[in-house]
Amino acid sequence: MSFNVLIVDDSKSVRSVIKKIITISGFRMDQCYEAANGKQALEILSKEWVDVILSDLNMPEMNGLEMLAAIKADIHLQKIPIIIISTESSDERRNAVLEMGAKQFVKKPFSPEYVRKVLYEVIGMEDEKTHERNERDNDGGDF
Amino acid sequence: MKEMKEIMMAAIFDVVEQMFYVFLEPVGDEYADYAMEAAIQFKGDLKGEMSVLVSDGLAKSMVQNLLGLETGQMTKEDIEDCVKEVANMICGNFLGRLDQTRTFALSVPSFSQPPRKAVTDGDACRLYFDSDGESFGAILRLTN
Structure with missing residues (x-):
């Protein structure tokens, strides 16, 4: 099974880094x-199905909090898991977002x-690298 | 102000080392020849602006380390985007270290090349660094 991912960040560099992390991690990403x-994220979501969203908070036009509220208010989108990736990390902000x-x-x-x-936890899948490590450990082999 | 500088320095090291694989050495108070500046404003119990100043070579190294692009492959937009993100991350990290219980509203970062002349004016907390002959600076200005 592979997954469609939506990355939302006003920094193209950060989007590239997150995409690279997901690709290198062995996560089965389709689109x-x-x-x-x-705003752009909601436009994409009106046309395409995604399995997980990774989003910044501080963005122009429509920020991450506004997007999160819009997604949670939409019966067709509200179950899509969202991971917030942000520099704004006060306890208050973190709790509000959760x-x-x-x-x-x-x-x-x-x-x-x-x-x-975090991505594997949210998707509810075992990380393949962890899986391989556990298999190795369960083999009883000495390392 | 001393405590503020220490918190700022910890935030800078955390961001540039972890995210951009750049290692900085603190230098004196002398303003170096910076090629560009990214600035971000914050509002909350404290209000002010954080500016990040970078030499051309260091900006290119950060893009290279972050995105894996060679100098010939990177665009002006890649450099601007990367330096703005450095300012965004340092400012957020600094405010979190200052007080984890307080929430601040951050602006979208702005970019100036060359840096704004006014960046060195007035009372501010200033930190300057060297990285293999390249320059990095951060200026924190609190306003009422």
Whole structure:
């Protein structure tokens, strides 16, 4: 099974880095859509199905909080898991975002390992690298 | 102000080392020859602006390290986008370290090449660094 992913960030560089992390992590990605703000993201969501959204908060035109509220208010979109990746990481902001229905909150700067871990958790799949490691460990072999 | 500088320095190291694989050495108070500036405003219990100043070579190194692009492959937009993101991350990281319980509203970063002349004016917390002969600076200005 492979997944469609939507990355929302006004920084093209950050979108590229997140895409690269997802690709390198071995995550089975089918389509990767990119949007520079919440408005563009909603336009994509009106036409395409995505399995998970990774989004920044601080963006022009429509920010991540506004986008999150719009998605959660839409019966067709509200079940799509959303991971917020942001520099705005106060306890208050983090709690507000999670209460609004985001599945996870990742603080920038982020490590590739952490983004990968969160992505697999949110999708509800075992990370293949962890799976391989567990298989190895369960073989009883000495390393 | 000393505590503010220490928090700012920790935020800068955290961002540039973890995300851009750049290592900085603090230098004196002298303003170097910076090629560009990204600035971001914040509002909340504290209000102000964080400016990040970068030499051309360091900006290109950061793009190269972040995106894996060689100098010939990168565009002006890649450089601008990358330097703006550095400012965004440093400002957010700094404010989080300053007080994790307070929420601040951040502006969308702006970009100036060359840096605005006024960036060095007035009272501000200034930190300057060297990275293999290239220059990096950060200026924090609080307003009422």
